[in-house]
C-alpha cells in the first residue's frame with residue numbers, strides 16, 4: 001500500500017532542536033526555534049500563567065466536557081478586543097467573530113480553508129516569510145505567490161518593491177501581512193508605510209489577512225503591536241486576523257489561538273462564524289480547553305492583565321537588551337560588515353545577513369544552530385553565551 005510514499009525531509013526549524021539536543025558539546029548554542037528562554041537559557045512559565053493554572057486546577061466547577069465548536073466565548077471575545085482594541089468600530093458595532101483555533105498555525109489554516117471555500121484567490125506572502133505559510137496555504141488549496149519584503153542591500157524593508165507588487169497583483173488577491181515583529185526578518189513597516197500599504201491594498205481590492213504571532217512580545221506594548229490591524233479596521237477593511245498565545249503568554253504546547261474576522265455587518269459576522277464552525281468541526285471538531293481557560297482568565301481579570309503586561313515587558317526588554325549586547329560585542333570585535341540592523345530589528349528574530357555557507361560553519365565548527373537563512377532567535381542568547389556567539393560570528397565572517 002505504501003510503496004509509493006517517499007520519506008519527507010524533516011522540518012527545517014524543528015530539526016534544529018533535534019540536532020542541538022543530540023550535540024554533547026558543552027557550549028553549544030541553539031538560536032533556531034523561536035521560543036523564549038530566560039537568562040539561564042531555560043523556558044519561562046510566566047508567573048501569571050502559573051497563577052491562573054492553579055485557580056483552574058482547583059476550581060471544582062470545571063470539568064473536561066467539550067468546548068463549543070468555536071471555543072470558549074469569553075476567550076474569543078477577549079482575544080478580539082485584545083487585537084482590535086476595546087473601542088474598535090468592529091467591536092462596538094458587533095461586526096466581528098472569533099473562533100478558537102489550534103494556536104496561530106491553526107488560525108492561519110482555518111482562515112486559509114475559509115478563503116479557499118468562499119473567496120478563492122492567489123495568496124501573496126512576503127519574501128521571505130515564516131516557512132509554514134507556504135505549506136498551509138498550498139495545502140488548503142490556494143495558489144501562493146510572494147511579494148518583495150527584504151532588501152539584502154539595505155538589510156531592511158524593500159518598501160517600494162512591495163508596494164509595486166501589491167499594485168500589480170490581480171485584483172482581489174489575498175495579502176498575508178505580519179502586523180508586528182515580522183518573521184523571519186524582524187523588520188516592520190513604519191506607521192506611514194502601513195498607510196501606504198493599506199491604500200495599495202484598497203486600490204487593488206485585495207483582502208488583508210493578518211498573522212499576529214507576537215502581540216506585546218515585540219515591543220512590550222500590546223497596543224503598539226496591534227496598531228497596523230487597528231488602522232486597517234478604522235479604514236473600513238473587512239479582514240482576517242490570526243492570533244497566537246505561544247510567545248506572548250508562553251503557551252507554546254497548549255496550542256491556544258484565535259481567528260477573528262471583521263465584517264461589514266453583524267449579520268455577515270454570524271454567517272462567517274457559522275461557516276468557520278463547519279470547517280473547524282470537520283478538522284478538529286472542537287478546540288482544547290486548558291490554554292483558552294488560562295488566557296481567558298488573564299485577559300478578563302484586571303489584576304492578572306496588569307501582571308501579564310509586566311511579564312511581557314520582562315521578555316521584550318531582555319530581548320532588546322540582547323540585541324544591544326550583541327551589537328556592542330560585534331562592534332568591539334571589529335567584525336567586518338555593518339551590524340546596526342541587529343538593534344533596528346524588532347521581536348524574537350534577527351535576520352543576520354549570514355549566508356547558508358556561514359551558517360553551516362557555525363553549526364559544524366562552533367556548535368551553533370540556526371536556520372539556513374541566517375535567522376537567529378534572540379531568545380537563545382543570554383549573558384552567559386552571547387560573547388561565545390559573537391566570537392563565532394566574527395570567526396565565520398572573517399574566513
Ligand code: PMP
Pocket residue numbers: 034102103104105106130178183211212213243244245246252257
Ligand atoms: N505565524 C508566524 C508568523 C509565526 O512566527 C508563528 C510562530 N512561529 C506562528 C504563526 C504560529 O505559531 P503557533 O502555531 O505556535 O501559535
